[in-house]
Amino acid sequence: MGRTALILGAGLGGMVAAQELRRLLPRTDRVVLVERDAQHVFPPSLLWLMVGERDAEAISRPCEHAARQGIELVRGEVSAIDPAAKTARVGEHTLGGDALVIALGAEYAPQTVPGLADAGLCIYTLEGASAIRDALARLERGRLVVLTATPQYKCPAAPYEAALLAEDFLRRRGRRGECTIDFYAAEPGPMMVAGPAVSAGVRAMLEARDIRYRPEHQVKSVDAGARCIEFANGASAAFDLLLYVPPHRAPAPVREAGLSNESGWIPVDRHTLETKHAGVYALGDVSVIPLKMGRPLPKAGVFAHGQAEVVANNIAAAWTGRGAARRFDGKGMCFIETGGARAGMGSGNFYAEPLPDVRLYQPGLLWHGAKVLYEKYWLWRRF
Template structure:
């Protein structure tokens, strides 16, 4: 097909950037690749954990989306207000665009305000502002109770809150205040990284507890009292804190919900191998989708999956337009580093589409995985920008 086509990618996060760059690289120039985001800069979220303990700056872990213009991508900055999937029509800050192929990679919205008192009392280290706020508060913190909590059992990057707790513990040791600080982790879920299987849950819990961090599973937060610095949980338990770091509830972006794209899982339903929605020419990928697994839990929301899915979507669109590429399928493979502090990390890798259970192998904690995580950060920011 030779007609000039327009591919519109909504979201300049992990999935959106990979998809846009891959498409631009593989499609003839006559086709237009448009990337839309409200933010000026792409943020490499895994590095927020290092930023929060003072090891990175915002500048170091983000890149201007406008740099993608040099590659021939039309970067459009604005708020996506409406999506009409049947027409592949989008409104961005009042301006209309119609796509031949539409890719939705809008991530998950964070909603701390749905738990009374949470936003007022604590630091949401899943955002740049929250991680910077935590870093500043840590600078003033000399003693007391440090609480880390997950406000719901499912959230993006299942390892991140556990890494955060271990990095905070490491930071306290480095600051020589560890003996004056009690650290507790209150998890809404039964244990760490449940989808990866019982052995990995037990191993990561052990890593956390070996650092003297109190682990309290199935503690679903219902209310935070900012004045009394008290946490109240659905199981009736209460706990005090002096410094609170939290992962907020997640929900699909409003614009996606209003477009009628949200299915039974509470997220966008797609074909799990091609990321096609029920609308022809409309794809969704990354955190915004809900992919049920045989194990009874959804595929975790993680950059590694957004990345893999984006490569598949780009290749299939290139095939559709040029007839040249091989058909591609997303196969559920993924991996993740688990930072433990002291310049060390663990590493898990496997097939999350494995049945009846995902087949994941956890490698022993060591310096090489920490070095691998640093290398991956450098690769990411250089490869795509």
């Protein structure tokens, strides 16, 4: 009798987990992948879409293509999870597994900030990035504001990349002198989780391009009609175009299952990604791993990818008796697109103590090329 691995979510982490499990397990074992959306969008490429360097079709693939090689794809919305039973409710059906991998990602909640969704454009969605592309093309002059609505969010480099790419877009079209760019951050500094040196380096990238950085501004509300942001510290900011990172939260089925802790996310073992329920794992954006420095491990695709490989390996090793268990080591990297076919790169050990040991490499053609190659690898190798 074969066993079943049930994976909830076909984002970066869920996709890798499903494909690695299918590769490692015998055909008598089932790999079931549940996904709500018909199309898989490669999130890092949304930044290029935002400035017209990609289109939606180029960075999307049908999720059904992931079902090749014996992965059973179930299309539907996860409405409930029973971690003790390792089951999930999907539409009218209850699915179960001998191992359960929760990779449902983060839910965006712009509605928790009054006026935000009506006033601005979200950089983390296909619809938002497409709208930003059109809005930037129309922007002849005025005030561009980039806003992070909370101090912690997925892909910590993304809003800084968005600001730099938007600046490059306007400059190359001869409009930069007519536009101001301000970055209002809820956090005290860029990418603080990577350590003070990386944070200072990213801030220097902004300031070298005359992007005014304003940290520790927690948004309270946004008036779409007046085009004005109100902050908790009493400050306000006017804008003509607002690009934002929304508040994040765990999806409702995760919260309602009692899987999340006081952070709002699922706590896991930092090396195995197992939850408090044996045989139940959480990886990627939906999980939380505290670091010694007092901040959680960043929610980033590179970590979801690495965590998924560890989880799949360990499930397969336990079921087949072949191979050794692996441990997730907290090492990772990310690119920082700056425009002009150049990117910086941060790489290191986020589990290092007392602070993550991360090095920032200055922008150049090499790192941009590496990001392009990873995009091609993902969209063609995984689909």
